[in-house]
Amino acid sequence: MARWLWPPTAQEHQRRRANLAALLLVAVVTVAKDFGGLTDGSATYMMYVLAIAISALGGFVPGCVATLAAVLLLSAAGHAAIGFGSRILFALEGVGVSALIAAISRQVRSSEIQVAALQAVNGELRGQARRGDLTLHALQHLEDISPDAAVFLVSAQGLIVEWSESAARMYGYTDKPIVGTSIAAICSDVGTTTDIQALLEAKSPAERVRRSGLHCRSDGTRLPVEYEVRQCRPPFSELLTVAVYDMSRRRESDAFRDAASRAQTALQKAVDDAHGQLEVLQWLTDPAVNPAGGPAEVGELLERLRTSVRADGVALVQLGLARSRLVAGVGLRPAHVGAPGAAACSAAADGRVALVHNDAARVVQVSALT
DSSP states (O other): OHHHHSOSSHHHHHHHHHHHHHHHHHHHHHHHHHHHTOOSSHHHHHHHHHHHHHHHTTOHHHHHHHHHHHHHHHHHHTOTTSOHHHHHHHHHHHHHHHHHHHHHHHHHHHHHHHHHHHHHHHHHHHHHHHHHHHHHHHHHHHHHHOTTEEEEEEETTSBEEEEOHHHHHHHOOOHHHHTTSBGGGGBSSHHHHHHHHHHHTOSSGGGOOOEEEEEEOTTSOEEEEEEEEEEOOTTOTTEEEEEEEEOHHHHHHHHHHHHHHHHHHHHHHHHHHHHHHHHHHHHHTOTTOOGGGOHHHHHHHHHHHHHHHTOSOEEEEEOOSSOOEEEEEESOOOSSOOOTTOBOOSSOSSOOOOEEOOOSSSOOEEOOOO
């Protein structure tokens, strides 16, 4: 009894429930016939057939169980008006009704399963369509905020299969005339075409590194770009995405930055020179060093001048029409030292230039020392 009441599998449990439901329906019809005053004519057959049909909704076997139970109850009741042939015909009719209802019920359940599967597929397709729309909007957003970038799709053979708005903006081609053509249409030379084809045919993703080259716009102008090729994910593995970056503005900004850096360096050097000149001027115009004070102050002044201009030696020479006179000198090593105020020789023994006037417009070279 325990094994019969608690079957081991869910399918067996469902089958027993259907059979018990068929027996219960036949019992209800019998009780209604006996206590409800139904006649022994066609009404009895009609009620049993209805019970058999309802039982057959659970399958062919419950319908047969209901038919067998109905025949047994009709025989047990001892209806004289119902002959053996009528009972056999009723049994065949019940089996036929059970087979027909079971087939229809099976078809209905199969249709419901198919409808549920189609609804699941439809929901998945709607989800994919929604994700596709979101991806398209996100791509358009990226295209709007990245005017120097473009993305389009090509096949493994190098044919353009999808042309985006960013690519149309960068190259000037609309989608209709460019879709279906070779990627060589946007290449400026054979070398660029070969490089892109090599990227398309690369087996490993590591080989599809970013490369630079020159592409061609629709008006024939050349465009310096960097481009990168990646393979799409399944189920679109036969397609590849080409991401192109316009380097024109970047190169212009780099050139402007370099020019600004050079200008800043030159300006900083000019400022440093001006500060240095100001310091030298303040150093040389020190009120404590007065040339009128005598040779010591003149020597201090020349020493400061020599230090500021980073010279080995400095001499103060008075040029005259007949002769030049050495007034003072610092850091000089003459061959023959004369007394201050003595006349300088007209020419140096070794031909050295002893004094250079640091003025490009008035350069005066005087050999005043021996």
